[in-house]
Amino acid sequence: MAFFLSTFTNRVDKKGRVSVPAPFRNAVCASEGAFPGIVIYRPLNLPCIEGADLAFLEQLSDRLYGDFGPFDPDQMSVATAILAGASQLSFDPEGRVMLPAELKAGAGIDDACTFVGIGRKFQIWNPEAFEAHKADQLGRAAEQAPKLPPFGGGRP
Amino acid sequence: MAFFLSTFTNRVDKKGRVSVPAPFRNAVCASEGAFPGIVIYRPLNLPCIEGADLAFLEQLSDRLYGDFGPFDPDQMSVATAILAGASQLSFDPEGRVMLPAELKAGAGIDDACTFVGIGRKFQIWNPEAFEAHKADQLGRAAEQAPKLPPFGGGRP
DNA sequence: TGGGATATCATGGGCATTCATGGTTGGTCA
């Protein structure tokens, strides 16, 4: 599964296209036979877009079905909230995608956006909004980091 | 097995035909030798239609038999409710299907319908009814999501 | 180490194809 690091800001052109940062593109396409594109969705508690590779969402979906059963109301609510609002965006030959208008509006994205790698997934922000969010997160992380549980050396 | 994401609203014409969204069509037909169409049925607790590819229904059936035994009354009740009422719809040359009148009526679908991808299956709603349902599910998911078991992180 | 050549990348615009949609025709079964 792909891994995303670092932050990049790219322009959104008149047609709504954005270049996905090359490192993210390579991360997604590294897996043989993987879907050449990304999947994005509206996260529940943040004014941004979240994205990942298809394998990530498939795993989320399959675990929901596996842990809750295919007709469990709790499973359905999360599946509907995340998956129904998701979009599968394939790269054009130049490595760009088209952000759906609804998700763009929800994140307040206009003519530029910031890609933020956070491990197995990434976020897409309005550049100014991300600066504010980042400052907030830094303060929070400084408090939380010392309390993190130990890694446990390779949980099976 | 096919994977369905995102939502699409299409018109139902006078003859009852609906275009299945191209991404859903491709997902279904991607598997080599798969039945070129979809399977739909009436879900137990929602006023909509549910659909999937044939492989999903086969797996559902196999799990019912596996978890309950072939002559268990509970298994039989679910099998009867879901599988007996299911319809197999093949695509016409343009990628459309005809929704059976009974299922259409049960979901309150008239001249338009919304396809909602939720992972291994999808739903077909009356567009307004889905908007209401979606708002409801978002609230519910916001409560559920923090309780979700961990996923991602490379653990298979 | 410095300078030039090269490759990669982000960006912009024009064009062909696909897609959703509606109507029409031909065939089949009652």
Add this chain to the structure above:
DNA sequence: TGACCAACCATGAATGCCCATGATATCCCA
């Protein structure tokens, strides 16, 4: 013969593909 169903055709809009450009970073060689 009439009703229904499936294939065929047509159309406008939206989407994705192809080309071109400039800037940046990288590599190679002197």
